Amino acid sequence: MIIPHPLLGPRDASEFVYLGDASLIDRPDPRAADALQQFHDYLYLRDNPAGEHRELWFHEHGDRSWLVVTRNTLTHEITAVELAKKVALERGRDR
Amino acid sequence: MADHALTAASPLAGYARTIGDVLLTEVGDYNLCSVAAPLGEDEALVDSFDVPRPATGQSSISTDGATRLLGLQPDQILILFRADDPDRAADQVAAAMKTAAYVTDQSDSWVLLALEGADVCPVLERLCMLDLDDAAFPAGAVSRTVMEHLSVIILRERDNRFLLFNPRSSARSFLHAVETAAETVLLQSNEPVSVRHRRGTS
Numbered sequence: 001m002i003i004p005h006p007l008l009g010p011r012d013a014s015e016f017v018y019l020g021d022a023s024l025i026d027r028p029d030p031r032a033a034d035a036l037q038q039f040h041d042y043l044y045l046r047d048n049p050a051g052e053h054r055e056l057w058f059h060e061h062g063d064r065s066w067l068v069v070t071r072n073t074l075t076h077e078i079t080a081v082e083l084a085k086k087v088a089l090e091r092g093r094d095r
Numbered sequence: 096m097a098d099h100a101l102t103a104a105s106p107l108a109g110y111a112r113t114i115g116d117v118l119l120t121e122v123g124d125y126n127l128c129s130v131a132a133p134l135g136e137d138e139a140l141v142d143s144f145d146v147p148r149p150a151t152g153q154s155s156i157s158t159d160g161a162t163r164l165l166g167l168q169p170d171q172i173l174i175l176f177r178a179d180d181p182d183r184a185a186d187q188v189a190a191a192m193k194t195a196a197y198v199t200d201q202s203d204s205w206v207l208l209a210l211e212g213a214d215v216c217p218v219l220e221r222l223c224m225l226d227l228d229d230a231a232f233p234a235g236a237v238s239r240t241v242m243e244h245l246s247v248i249i250l251r252e253r254d255n256r257f258l259l260f261n262p263r264s265s266a267r268s269f270l271h272a273v274e275t276a277a278e279t280v281l282l283q284s285n286e287p288v289s290v291r292h293r294r295g296t297s
Contacts, residue, residue, distance in 0.1 A: 008238065095134065
């Protein structure tokens with residue numbers, strides 16, 4: 001599988017490490033009243049879609065950037081790749 | 096402090112060998128420092144050096160050719176140069192910068208192997224997954240990638256000259272992989288044309 005890196009162009013998937021669902025960016029607020037329930041859901045509850053999936057990949061043997069890759073789990077077709085840093089900032093995270 | 100007289104030992108003891116049309120040499124007498132921007136101050140690195148800051152995947156070189164900045168990843172660069180005092184390389188980099196950043200001397204962590212010659216691309220094709228065509232990876236291009244299961248930095252200094260940076264701890268294993276690739280290219284170029292045609296490598 002080839003991942004089209006937004007800065008470096010096409011790179012083989014063996015240069016990357018897979019982390020998981022891109023929703024891991026949305027870490028709950030530990031000061032919330034129901035923080036325990038929120039962290040339970042954050043840690044254990046995942047959708048398992050047959051089709052389009054947004055997921056986090058780390059370019060370990062490369063520029064060490066985190067990417068949000070939109071991949072079809074049925075065909076492995078990759079339709080979008082963004083820097084996770086940019087996605088996190090857009091979602092209101094401070095870094 | 097005791098007055099030691101220690102001699103630096105390079106990882107491959109000054110290795111140099113010609114295999115076919117490719118000259119392999121260990122590069123010594125260099126210093127390598129990483130410079131990382133503090134969180135949220137990525138732009139600080141841009142104006143920090145007299146040498147222009149390279150984009151990720153590129154390198155830039157000073158007018159005297161003595162200093163090269165390698166753009167390997169966002170928010171961080173590697174500097175390849177020769178320090179006035181090899182024991183104070185990081186201090187020299189920090190003093191040359193206009194803004195504060197995290198400077199780490201990595202000189203002794205790496206082995207630098209230079210590959211030069213007409214057959215350098217056929218040799219690298221057997222090791223490296225990147226597209227090394229002139230258009231995709233021109234002189235000055237740099238990248239970190241995987242070769243022989245090892246994380247390697249590849250820099251194209253000139254058309255037919257590449258520098259490979261490999262962790263010092265695996266210097267000999269990596270050298271073995273490069274030698275094997277170069278010997279394979281040499282063997283195949285010596286085969287009769289009929290054999291090459293059968294293998295589809297002519």
